[in-house]
Amino acid sequence: MDLRFTAEELAFRDEVRAFVREHLPEDIRAKVLSHQRVEKDDYVRWHRILNAKGWGAPKWPKEYGGTGWTTLQQLIFDIETGLAGAPRLLPFGLTMIGPVLMKYASPEMKARFLPRIPNVDDFWCQGYSEPGSGSDLASLKTRAVKKGDKYIVNGQKTWTTMAQFADWIFCLVRTDPDAKPQEGISMLLIDMKSPGVTVRPIVTLDGGHDVNETWFEDVEVPLENLVGEENRGWTYAKYLLGHERTGIAGLGHCYREMRQLKHYAQLADDGRGGKMIDDVRMRDKIARLEMDLMALEMLLLRVASGDGGKGPGPEASIVKIRGSELQQDIAMLQHEVAGPHGWPYAPQWLEPGVEVPVDGPAWAPAASSTYFDMRKTSIYGGATEVQKNIIAKMIIGLQG
Template sequence: MDLRYTAEEEAFRTEVREFLAENLPDDLAAKGRNGVKLTKAEMEGWHAKLQSRNWLAVTWPVDYGGSGWTAVQRHIFEEECALANAPKVVPFGVGMLGPVLLKFGTEEQKQEILPRILNGADWWCQGYSEPGAGSDLASLKTRAVREGEDYVINGQKTWTTLGQHANRIFCLVRTSTEGKPQEGISFVLIDMDTPGVELRPIRLLEGGYEVNEIFLTDVRVPVSNLVGEENKGWTIAKYLLTHERTNIAGVGNSTKDLEKLRTLAQHMVRNGKPLAQDPVFMSEVAEVEIDLEAMRVLNLRALSAAKDGAAPGRESSMLKIKGTVIRQRIQSLTRSALGAAAAPFPASDLPENARTVPEDAADAAADYFNHRKLSIFGGSNEIQRNIIAKDLFGA
């Protein structure tokens, strides 16, 4: 038993493991193990299984359908799900909009929207980035002009992850051009089937499709869909991003990937002996493992800071930086371990007579290329370093 955990926490870990053993279908675990993307139906099915135990919205208060877990319980749950190759919870409704509504939404918005997130009636996507406003998000140009009881919205959003599955989107829009750029931004909710909303797919480097661009042309949205105060959306945007960055860290996924890398090193032979006996390679693995252990402690600190709706603060930026660097480093070492077997295409795309690569090689290159984005989205790592410096030193 890991001595860092109490008996009660170890009992909770056992409960999570038993739940996963009973409820995680083998085909979903296999897809998670091999990096195969899930269908919308598969993701929704897993969400429903979690919600049957009130284990979907783990950061929400019990009164609104959340788990009421401690920070340590949330950490254990994430870690065990990753090790079991369970699907990750799609974060946009549960992990992003939910906390925003709990802190800034009206009671009417909470009562209407939160249950629909939990029961799967609504699938949300995020409308933050624009072609000219990524890391410099405050320079966004999508404009919302009030006409009576509606906003009329025109603009473009990009990198909208899983937008092809969504029926609703939360957006940052400009409602004023006076003062600093941050002072004229508002946070609004939009139905994707509203006239004037157009979604176009973006094909990624490794050939996958999970992000989109969205065009908004004279889209009419009720003013009641505004969250918080008009022109005060920048505060909400920053609050949401702290939760997003904490999720991006992916402690559980890195733990799983590191175990997979260690197993791989036992089987791959280089210079006549297993790679696990190569002191240079294994020293790099050990360095990553040390960094991951340090990040695990920081993750617990950030989860504790997020208790009762508080924003994690600079810890979320620290986690985002370190978590993405660790994840990318593990994937780089995996490709190095596989050598020529880490072909830049999925094994399933090879002709039958060419499928001689190890099972562990499947999608290794695709994962590597796809996850170059980790250090960019959610606020680039360079920007996160500036945020940390400003918070620490008032620069």
């Protein structure tokens, strides 16, 4: 593999850098680089700036309003926007339900929903996990019963990220309770403003409110909101999860946080009159993470370029594990660099304009929040243990 960029790829990188430098709002950039909370309006503003440029759907084909970029261009875009301090693009529409609709939805459903995703005219969330049905997703119990020209949905979803902002949820429901678990599931698109939908917050370790419980009580959903065919939702769910797991790797995020880690190490005292970056053991830890980051980038290129247009296969589980672990390792080392200055922590310190009342660097408590937040990466999108089972069965060929 030739790891050198071509002249065209270097020109593309320069174009992305210049655009982001000129158009990324400074208040959003400051929040991201300071590990402060990024709100709904921040995400929507950035998406719409990109969409006005024609970059609202970096991984989509041109026929659906995407860029038609190569795999390498997509990675360059991810890295450069990450380094510049741009927030991650919302995955729910772009890399989760969007590809499913392109492959499985009716022409009418595609025309109705796909054009609205790149501009975030609809804010999406995911309705997969339930209490008792997370890793064992096929055991889900939320029911959808056909009644006239509607489905009546009852049940509960949990860990629904950003459901408090969402206009729509793509939801797995059981439509045939007598079939085998995987064969009785369908996928519905549900308007979150429908009567009977209730969202309740789940406050996480860092004091944030990204995830929720979502309840459905006699929610009416038009039959036309069924994705593809009834009782084939498990097929669509697996296809979606492949795209989600590949996206979880967060290459641009990792590049930015590695740079932040080095910056923190240059600022932090080592307790012996020097800086943390001067400690040979710290430099060794940073170097090891940099090698892991290079390996992750090569892995992403290999997986994304080798799918032949079919979408991510079981190799996405390898990407998901390595990306999750690397994000956690970088956050853990940031927290180590912060040392005792990172121990005091209050969620309100992550709000813009709030003064951090600690005797130490202002970035140190934010390093703690990132450490807390990154603990979830090895769980969402399918826990690491589940991914290892998939690798063992689908790639290595072991039978449990």
